[in-house]
Amino acid sequence: MNSHFDVIVVGAGLSGIGAAYYIQEKCKSKTFTILEAREKMGGTWDLFKYPGLRSDSDMYTFGFPFHPWKDPKAIADGKSILEYIKDTAQTFKIDQKIQYDRRVTAADWNSETKQWSLEVSSATSDEMQMVTCSFLMMCCGYYNYKEAYTPEFKGLEKFTGKVVHPQFWDTELNYTDKEIVIIGSGATAITLVPELSKKAKKVTMLQRSPTYIMNLPSEDIVANFLRKVIPNSWAHHLVRWKNILLSILIYSWSRKAPKSLIKLLKRGIKKALGKKYIEKDFTPKYGPWDQRLCLVPDADFFEAMKAEKAHVITDTIADFHSKGVLTDSGINLNADILITATGLKIQLLGGATVSIDGKTVNTAELLAYRGVMFSGVPNFAVAIGYTNASWTLKCDLNCRYLAKVLNYMDENGKSVVIPQFDETEFETERLLDFDAGYILRAKDVLPKQGSASPWKVHQNYIKDLLALNYGKVNDQYLVYH
Incomplete structure (x- = not known):
């Protein structure tokens, strides 16, 4: 491994491949590499192995704008998404820039040398390597893989x-003719139910509180x-914008007129479901998009319920016994297998310790600048996606913005850029x-946002497109040296 790069990208998932593409295409003079902690690319889509794994966003917005999605299915399975990521990396020769089994455990900014020094460990060796870079781009998501x-x-x-737990699914697990209880009601649980019900004797989703569900066709008729009739790249672009505008419309609807949207979803x-519909099982205690809206392609979740292969029970757990679960209302659920689809654990910056001149950075004290950089942290950017739309939409904008910043620094003879937050303003x-x-469990580690632009983190692609893709990179809060 070389000892120094102009840019180091951490993570070889969707956002890491996207970042590498824009650095390679827009900043051709820059040397860069991708450090990937695992032995394969793909991030989440290589890690997760549970049955039925799929995107909960359409692939026209979840995929890369520079590498059109060609499969007829808009809601894609995990295997297809992983192959798409690999194909993108190979097509643009980004796979040649990835270094595997390279976990960044610490990163320290040196104000004298104007460089980041990274400690890099290996799962197969006790030796710690050191590598430096002028700019650090974290593309490792925000949850704990371990x-x-x-x-x-x-x-x-x-x-x-x-x-x-679905995150650590045993691919050798035999669930044929087994009774399964899934604890949880989020996207993972709703994905598991129809797939497991194909082989299992009985699948019960035990939920403390329901989730809002939207039924959509797995194929986009307009796209297909x-x-x-037109070139694939044109079709991809048009459908991408159709779906972006549709997602913005639905989210805006959920904020301004939630009752009418709830009525439509129900x-x-x-x-x-027809006669199988039970009101309490599909009436969440919160508003739509207060938590993520779950997509069900081709009504597969409901078809499993109508076939009586799957059941939903809204209740809380009183106790467990050797054969299953007892609920607070007295329902006994026998199970051969319990699946705890109870959520993710937030982990920022891939678990690395980040410091400036030896002083550890407290992420909870940071302010997010345009959702791309952090206050007081030099030459540092992140790729974090939307919570109310496709992850990749925001990541893509962040990566393009990084390329603009790098080019501006070169054109103006600057070597350091630091966002500066004004507490008086x-x-x-x-x-x-x-x-x-x-998200709520991670409030002690998550950065904060400001009350107005450019410190306001918008969950809106149009606003971010104007600010990041077409906006300036030299406002008063982005200080260059």
């Missing part, structure tokens, strides 16, 4: 069957028609107006 979130279930030790579920707010459990 640990998932599992609440303390009193009495779980009594259960004698198999307990599995357009690809027949009407779709009632139509799909702005108030501070929580980073995300989002009540998902994994």
Whole structure:
């Protein structure tokens, strides 16, 4: 491994491949590499192995704008997404820039040398390597790959069957003709239910609180028609914008007129389930998009329920026993397998310790500048996606913005850029107006946002497109040296 690069990208998932593309295409003089902690590219889509793994966003917005999605299915399975990531990396020769088994454990900025020094470890060696870079781009998402979130279930030790968390799915697990209880109601649980029900004897989703669900076709009729009559790249661009505008419309609807959106969502579920519909199982205690809206392609979740292969019970757990679960209302659920689809655990910056001149950075004290950089941290950027739309949409804008900043620095003879937050001008707010459990549990480590632009983190692609893609990179809060 070389000892110095102009830019180091950490993470070889969707956002890392995207960042590498823009550095390679827009900043041709820059040397860069991607450091990947695991032995394969793909990030989440290589890590997760649970049955039915799929995107909960359409691939026209979840995919890269520079490498059109060609599969007829807009809601894609995990294997197809992983192959798409690999194909993108190979097409643009980004795979040649990836160094595997290189976990960044610490990064320290040296104000004298104007460089980041990274400690890099290997799973196959005790030797710690050192590498430096002028600019550091973190593309490792925001959750812990080694640990998932599992609440303390009193009495779980009594259960004698198999307990599995989807993040660490055992691919050798035989669930044919087994009784399965899934604890949870989020996107993972809703994805697991129809797939497991194909082989299992019975699948029960035990939820403390329901989730809002939207039923959509897995194929985009408009996209498939357009690809027949115009070039694929044009079709991809048009459908991408159609879906971006649709997602903005639905989110805006959920904020301004939630009751009418709830009515529409319930009407779709009632139509799909018919006589199997039970009001309390599909009536969340919160508003739509206070937590993520779950997509169900081709009504597969509801078809499993209508076939009586899958069941939903809204209740809380009283206790466990050797054969399963007892709920607070007295329902006994026998199980051979318990699946704890209870969520993710937030981990920022890939778990690396970040410091400036030896002083550790407290992420909870940072302010997010345009959702790309952090106050007081030199030559540092992140790729973090949206909570209310496709992850890749925001990551793509962040990566393009990074390329603009790098080029501006070269053109103006600058070597350091630091966002500076003015406490006398702005108030501070929580980073995300989002009540998902994994976000609320991480409030002590998540950065904050400011009360106005450019410190306001918008969950809106149009606003971010104007600010990041077409806006300036030399405002008064972005200080160059």
